[in-house]
Amino acid sequence: MRMMMAVLLGFALTHVLCGCASTQPAARYELADVHPVSGRQGVCAEDGSYWVSGSGSLARYDANWNLVAENLEPFEGYDLEVNHIGDIDVYDGELYLGVEHFMDGVGKNIQVAIYDADTLKLKRVFPFRPDTGQQECSGIAVDPDSRTVYMTSWIDDESSEHLYLYDLDTGDYKGKVKMEPSPMWLQGIAYHDGSLYVTSDDGDADEDAPDHMYRVDISDGGETARVSLEKTFDDVARQGEIEGLTFDEDRGQFLLLYNRGARIVAGMPKGFYEGYSEELHEVYVYEIS
Numbered sequence: 001m002r003m004m005m006a007v008l009l010g011f012a013l014t015h016v017l018c019g020c021a022s023t024q025p026a027a028r029y030e031l032a033d034v035h036p037v038s039g040r041q042g043v044c045a046e047d048g049s050y051w052v053s054g055s056g057s058l059a060r061y062d063a064n065w066n067l068v069a070e071n072l073e074p075f076e077g078y079d080l081e082v083n084h085i086g087d088i089d090v091y092d093g094e095l096y097l098g099v100e101h102f103m104d105g106v107g108k109n110i111q112v113a114i115y116d117a118d119t120l121k122l123k124r125v126f127p128f129r130p131d132t133g134q135q136e137c138s139g140i141a142v143d144p145d146s147r148t149v150y151m152t153s154w155i156d157d158e159s160s161e162h163l164y165l166y167d168l169d170t171g172d173y174k175g176k177v178k179m180e181p182s183p184m185w186l187q188g189i190a191y192h193d194g195s196l197y198v199t200s201d202d203g204d205a206d207e208d209a210p211d212h213m214y215r216v217d218i219s220d221g222g223e224t225a226r227v228s229l230e231k232t233f234d235d236v237a238r239q240g241e242i243e244g245l246t247f248d249e250d251r252g253q254f255l256l257l258y259n260r261g262a263r264i265v266a267g268m269p270k271g272f273y274e275g276y277s278e279e280l281h282e283v284y285v286y287e288i289s
Contacts, residue, residue, distance in 0.1 A: 023228030026195065026215055029254055029286040031235050035065045040281045042087030042139065042188060042244030043257045044095070051095060051117065052257070052283070053088045053244070055102075058095070058120045065283075071120035075099070078125070080109040086154075087139030087188035087199075087244030087257075091168075093117050098137030098151055105155065105266035107136030112149060112166055126171035133176070135159040139188040139244060141196065142168060146221075152186040152198060160186060163196070163216070163225070178224045183214045188244035188257070194219060197230060199242045199256070205263075205273070210234045211242035213256075233258070236284065240264075247288075254286040 037043075039054030049068075050061040060069040075082050084102035088095055095115040100107045112126035126149075138154035147168040153160040161182040165174035185201040196216040203211040215230040233242060233256070240260030247254055261276030262269035269279055 025228075025230050026193070027230075027254075027288045029231055029288060031284060032253070032287045033285040034237070035283045035285065037061070037065075037257070037281050037283050038067065038070070039257075040243060040259050040279065041085055041257070042089075043255050043283055044088050044090040044244075044246045045248040045250070045255060046090045046093075046117070048250065049117070050255075050283075051088060051090055052281075053085045053097065054281075055084050058085070058088075058115065060117070060120065069118070069120055074115070074120070074122070077122045078111070078113075080111065082109055082111065086137055087141075087152075089140055089142045089190070089246070090117055091142040091144060094123065095120070096140050096142055096149060098140040100137050102136070104268065107153075107155065110134060110137045110151075112140065112151070112171070126166055129173040132164055132173060133159050133162070134164045138186050139198070141189040141191045143191040143196075143218075144168070145191075145194070148174060150189055150191070150196060152189045154186055154201075156184055160184065163189075175223070177218065177222075179216055179227045180224050181227055183212070183227060187242050190245045190247055192247040192249075196225075197245060197247075199245050201242050201264075203233075203239060203242075205239045205241070205260075208239050210236070210239055213242075213245065236260070237282070252288055254288050256284045256286070258282055258284055 037052045039052040042053040048063045052059045058071040086098045097113045099113045100110045136153045136155045139152040141150045149166040151164040162176040183200040188199040203209040213231045217226045238260040243257040262279035
């Protein structure tokens with residue numbers, strides 16, 4: 001039922017967005033390469049290196065996608081119980097993670113955590129504001145222009161209609177922005193060239209229906225932000241679960257983490273599709289024009 005509702009609502013949102021002349025994509029994306037990776041949650045890039053997050057792991061890759069460092073115990077040093085990492089970002093040699101305790105679609109103990117990008121070890125944590133209405137954290141993005149950290153929520157309720165803002169320098173809560181119209185089942189977020197981009201698990205692998213990426217216009221700095229369809233991912237190897245994203249500013253590329261092979265129930269892998277004995281995690285690399 002959840003997947004069928006996702007398809008119907010995702011189709012409706014896509015139809016609304018595509019019907020508006022002002023919602024043309026900001027760029028064209030040409031698939032250039034695909035790289036298998038060890039994590040299923042997020043990806044980011046800086047200065048010739050790539051980082052990938054699993055639900056409970058961090059990995060660093062060199063410019064040729066060779067694994068050079070890994071942390072399989074990233075939850076050391078927390079005061080609250082956490083077990084899940086979502087989509088990640090990197091800025092100025094530090095990794096930004098949305099960390100929480102997540103089980104069967106329910107999140108708690110949400111924290112903005114900063115790790116050393118080389119050692120992959122925890123450095124510090126932002127104080128989380130539980131009165132913001134945020135119920136889960138699926139992704140995080142750094143906007144160096146406005147000195148803002150943005151967070152998304154995956155849970156399908158009113159909280160997922162907003163982006164949650166924290167000050168990059170002080171860690172203080174800055175407020176939230178309502179997306180209009182609101183994409184559903186958000187998996188990742190990235191900042192690029194004055195806009196935010198979010199990935200939405202609004203397709204259905206059972207029906208070979210693709211997931212999407214949406215662009216969020218934050219240019220006016222208001223309490224609401226217009227959303228438009230940016231890309232439909234009908235060019236992946238097999239429909240599965242869309243995850244994190246990033247823009248490699250050095251190479252002028254767009255990177256997307258996509259999982260295939262596993263059946264996803266309430267946000268967690270529960271068995272495999274025919275022909276698979278494990279879930280595959282791949283980063284799709286697109287040239288931007």
